Each structure stands twice: as structure tokens, then as C-alpha cells.
Amino acid sequence: MLLYSTILDINDNLTPDAFIDLVVRWNQGSPHSDNVIRDLHWNGEHNIRYGNDWLWLDIQEYRNRNIVAVRFEKKEADGAIWDTDYVMNFNEMRMAIQLDRSYTESAFILSLEFSTPHFVSMLIDEGYVKDDGDLPVLHKPIFITEDNAQTLVDIINGVREYRLPVVYVSKTFMNEDPVTLWKLTSKLKGVAHILVEESPRLNSLIREGCSDQNEYNGSIGVYYPNRALMHKRFFYRSYSGADDILLNKVVRNVIQYSNRQIIGALYTWSGVNNSLLRDRLQSQREERIAAESEKARAIQENQEISDLLESVDEEIKGYREQIDQLSRENDRLRAENTGLHEKLMSTDQEPLLFAGEEDDFYEGEVKDVLLAAIDDMLSHTVEGSRRETILKDVLGSNGYKRTGEEKAKALKAVLKGYKQLTPNMKRELENLGFIFDEEDNKHYKVYYYGDSRYRFTLAKTPSDHRSGANISSDIIKSVF
Numbered sequence: 164m165l166l167y168s169t170i171l172d173i174n175d176n177l178t179p180d181a182f183i184d185l186v187v188r189w190n191q192g193s194p195h196s197d198n199v200i201r202d203l204h205w206n207g208e209h210n211i212r213y214g215n216d217w218l219w220l221d222i223q224e225y226r227n228r229n230i231v232a233v234r235f236e237k238k239e240a241d242g243a244i245w246d247t248d249y250v251m252n253f254n255e256m257r258m259a260i261q262l263d264r265s266y267t268e269s270a271f272i273l274s275l276e277f278s279t280p281h282f283v284s285m286l287i288d289e290g291y292v293k294d295d296g297d298l299p300v301l302h303k304p305i306f307i308t309e310d311n312a313q314t315l316v317d318i319i320n321g322v323r324e325y326r327l328p329v330v331y332v333s334k335t336f337m338n339e340d341p342v343t344l345w346k347l348t349s350k351l352k353g354v355a356h357i358l359v360e361e362s363p364r365l366n367s368l369i370r371e372g373c374s375d376q377n378e379y380n381g382s383i384g385v386y387y388p389n390r391a392l393m394h395k396r397f398f399y400r401s402y403s404g405a406d407d408i409l410l411n412k413v414v415r416n417v418i419q420y421s422n423r424q425i426i427g428a429l430y431t432w433s434g435v436n437n438s439l440l441r442d443r444l445q446s447q448r449e450e451r452i453a454a455e456s457e458k459a460r461a462i463q464e465n466q467e468i469s470d471l472l473e474s475v476d477e478e479i480k481g482y483r484e485q486i487d488q489l490s491r492e493n494d495r496l497r498a499e500n501t502g503l504h505e506k507l508m509s510t511d512q513e514p515l516l517f518a519g520e521e522d523d524f525y526e527g528e529v530k531d532v533l534l535a536a537i538d539d540m541l542s543h544t545v546e547g548s549r550r551e552t553i554l555k556d557v558l559g560s561n562g563y564k565r566t567g568e569e570k571a572k573a574l575k576a577v578l579k580g581y582k583q584l585t586p587n588m589k590r591e592l593e594n595l596g597f598i599f600d601e602e603d604n605k606h607y608k609v610y611y612y613g614d615s616r617y618r619f620t621l622a623k624t625p626s627d628h629r630s631g632a633n634i635s636s637d638i639i640k641s642v643f
Contacts, residue, residue, distance in 0.1 A: 166277045167262040168422045169353045170430065171286065171300065172293040172326075175256060179209060179231050182251050183222055185289070186233050189282045190220055198237060225429075225439045229253040232435040242266050247280055248432040258286075259430035260353065283353040295325045295356065302352035304332070304344050304359040312365060315358055316372035318386050328355045328387050328417055334363045335381035341399040342383070342410040350414045354421040355385075383413050387420060398520055402614035403598055408522045440485050524596055524612040527566060534563040570595055571643040574635050581631025583624060611642045 200214045209224035217238045233249040246263045292300045317323040369377045378384040381399025428434030544551045598613045611617035
């Protein structure tokens with residue numbers, strides 16, 4: 164599965180030797196010791212392989228097209244296979260960077276988490292990446308101030324366009340960033356520009372310039388180079404864990420856009436190697452024809468020509484096997500990408516439901532609430548009716564875990580006979596997602612997952628013995 168893909172415009176000061184040297188330094192300087200290929204001493208060769216079957220680095224130069232392609236592959240003990248490709252076209256001064264993960268048949272597929280290659284940061288830090296118009300390609304945010312606010316206004320109005328998407332992060336009402344900026348820039352380096360509002364006081368200035376179309380109060384906008392795609396807006400919610408959820412939504416959206424961009428065969432490892440092998444095969448055929456001609460004239464005089472023909476036949480056979488192997492790999496990747504694309508982007512079948520703007524406070528919350536509503540509706544449905552059949556089918560096909568019911572039971576147990584808030588009760592309430600934010604002489608102010616829409620009051624010394632039951636009943640009606 165393709166996890167990360169981008170093409171960067173490169174400055175003319177990057178040479179083939181400098182490119183390979185940078186790749187070697189990237190590997191040898193990795194903070195992950197299990198990624199480092201031991202005893203790798205590059206001696207200036209442009210066609211060489213280092214490592215073993217489980218961890219290797221292969222460098223291939225395609226002189227006919229002035230291309231150097233590099234693949235780093237690592238096979239994990241769990242069956243995961245990581246391929247990181249760097250393909251540099253020195254005629255066009257552009258570099259393709261791709262991270263792919265596949266699996267052996269016995270693999271355990273656990274997670275889709277990955278880190279953007281640090282090699283991108285090295286390219287940027289050493290000044291090899293060209294600016295994208297008037298925006299530099301960075302692995303840190305560009306802050307929007309009064310001096311450069313017009314750039315953002317022009318992007319929102321569609322006046323300025325860039326090769327990479329632009330992600331605009333507005334400040335929250337409390338003048339805070341809605342996501343952790345270093346995480347956002349780290350995950351999107353090389354695939355997007357990150358513009359961050361310096362202060363909420365810029366809102367009025369920006370809104371005047373774009374007819375109130377800008378993001379504000381912590382919302383994040385993604386503006387694509389392709390204007391056929393409408394820009395995407397992600398709203399900020401104030402609750403515990405919301406920043407990571409928002410960040411992952413933005414990253415996933417931008418990465419998916421980047422990975423869907425079509426790149427030429429000569430910007431892929433397999434495409435370069437296929438072309439390289441075909442050229443070598445053609446060269447060997449020409450040598451064979453010349454040798455055949457020479458053999459016809461002097462087969463009795465020059466036994467070396469016969470030996471040459473035999474060696475050429477063996478080389479051609481080897482090249483054909485390599486081409487077949489690469490072609491099978493291409494077919495496999497194409498089939499995998501096609502399958503994933505059909506699952507993610509299918510247009511011949513509408514999904515049962517579309518997700519709204521509300522995020523899960525805990526894993527599977529939205530799904531659990533919907534299934535609970537269906538389960539409740541079943542109790543009021545005529546037995547044997549078509550509605551009952553459909554509701555049971557949906558409920559049975561989605562693994563209803565009744566998480567909300569379990570949380571409600573746990574809350575009742577915690578607040579049963581409530582007289583005062585003990586440290587143990589507070590800890591159990593926090594485990595259920597309740598955050599204690601304020602207190603006065605008589606009350607505690609409690610927020611469900613920190614969301615101000617769901618605020619509750621707990622008396623420090625309730626006078627009514629039914630207080631705990633009443634409070635738990637109110638909370639359950641509101642959030643479970």
C-alpha cells in the first residue's frame with residue numbers, strides 16, 4: 164500500500180554524487196538502529212547494492228535518461244515489507260519520493276501508522292528543494308501576519324495557486340493552536356505548505372479580503388492546487404483528545420490527495436529498472452547480431468566469439484527474468500492499488516451513512532450511539548415486519564458492543580449514594596471521560612471529555628440522599 168508520495172522540484176546544485184551521498188548519510192544516520200545497514204562504505208559507484216535479503220539499499224543509474232534510482236527495503240519480523248524509493252531525474256531536476264508497505268502471506272497487519280521519510284528534511288535543510296512559486300517548501304510552519312496576510316487572502320480567493328496543497332491553521336478563540344504544529348508539519352513535510360495564523364486579531368483583516376470565507380476559531384482549511392476539488396474545512400472542537408483527532412483528519416486528507424496523483428513510470432523504482440533492463444536487453448541483442456555476423460565469417464578462426472555468444476545468451480536470459488519479476492511486481496501493486504481505490508473511492512455503491520462533523524470521544528462512540536438508537540427502535544417495531552428485518556440485519560452486521568450502556572452502568576455505580584467526592588470516585592469519573600475544570604465553595608464543574616456543551620455540576624456536600632441517582636440520571640440522558 165502506498166503510504167506517502169510526492170514529487171519535488173530540485174535545485175541545480177544537486178549532483179548524482181551528492182544525491183547518493185545524501186541517501187547514504189540518511190541511512191547511516193538513522194536514529195533507528197535496526198534500519199542502519201552495517202559496513203556500508205560508499206566508494207563512488209552508481210550501480211551497487213548493500214545489505215542482505217532482510218535489509219538492503221540498491222542504487223541504479225540509468226545513464227540514457229540521466230536518472231538515479233534508489234530503493235531501501237526492510238522486512239519486519241511480522242511480515243511487513245517497507246520500501247522507500249528516491250528517484251532523481253537530473254534532466255528535469257525533479258525527485259520522486261515514495262514510501263510503500265506490503266506484506267508477506269503470513270504477515271500480521273496491525274497499523275497504518277508511518278513516519279514521513281527524514282530524507283525530505285535533509286533535502287530541505289541542505290537547500291536542494293526549490294521554492295513553490297513564492298512559498299518555500301519547508302518542514303516548519305509559515306506564520307501569517309499583517310505583512311503577508313494578502314498571500315492567504317489570495318489563496319482563499321483562488322488568485323494564487325501552488326503546486327502543493329496549502330493547509331491553513333487558524334488560532335482558537337483562546338489564541339491557541341488547535342493542533343500540535345510540529346506534528347502537523349512533520350507528517351506533511353514535502354506534500355503541503357502549512358500556514359498558521361499568528362493571532363486571532365488578524366481575523367477581521369482576513370475576513371474583509373475574502374468575504375468571510377476564511378477559517379477562524381481553530382478551524383483548518385485545505386486548499387488544493389486542482390481547483391476542480393473544493394477546499395476542505397475541518398472544524399475545531401474543544402474536548403480532551405480533539406487535537407489529535409483533528410490533526411489525523413487533516414493529515415489523512417492531504418496524504419490521500421498526494422498519493423492519488425499520477426506520476427510517470429520513470430519516476431518509480433520499478434519503472435526505471437524496467438526501462439534500464441530493456442535498454443540492456445536491446446544492447447545485448449545488437450551485440451548478438453554483430454557477433455552472429457562475425458561468426459558467419461570467421462567461426463573457425465575465432466573461438467572467442469562463440470564464447471561471447473554463450474555469455475550474451477545467459478545475460479539476456481537473466482535480464483528477461485528480471486523484467487518478468489519487475490512486471491509481476493508492477494501487476495501486484497497495480498492490483499493492490501486498484502482494490503484499495505475501489506474500496507475507498509467506489510462510485511457504484513452509496514455508503515449506508517455518511518459521517519458528520521462530530522468526532523468520537525472514545526473509540527467507536529458515534530457507531531455505538533447509532534446502533535443503540537436502532538436497538539431501541541426495535542423494541543417499538545412490529546414483529547415480523549420489513550422494518551424489523553432491516554434493523555436486525557444492520558444491528559447484527561455491525562458488532563454492537565453496547566459501550567454506552569456499560570458506561571452508564573459504571574457511572575451509576577460510581578455515584579450511588581453520593582455524599583462527597585473521594586479521590587477514588589474522581590479517578591473513576593475521569594476514566595469515564597469526565598474532566599474537572601472548575602470548583603467553587605459548594606460545587607464542582609465537570610465537562611464530558613472537556614466539551615463545554617456537556618457541563619455538569621456536582622455538589623460538594625449534597626443534602627439529598629438521592630442526589631447521586633439524580634445526577635447520574637441527568638448525565639446519562641445527556642451523553643449516553
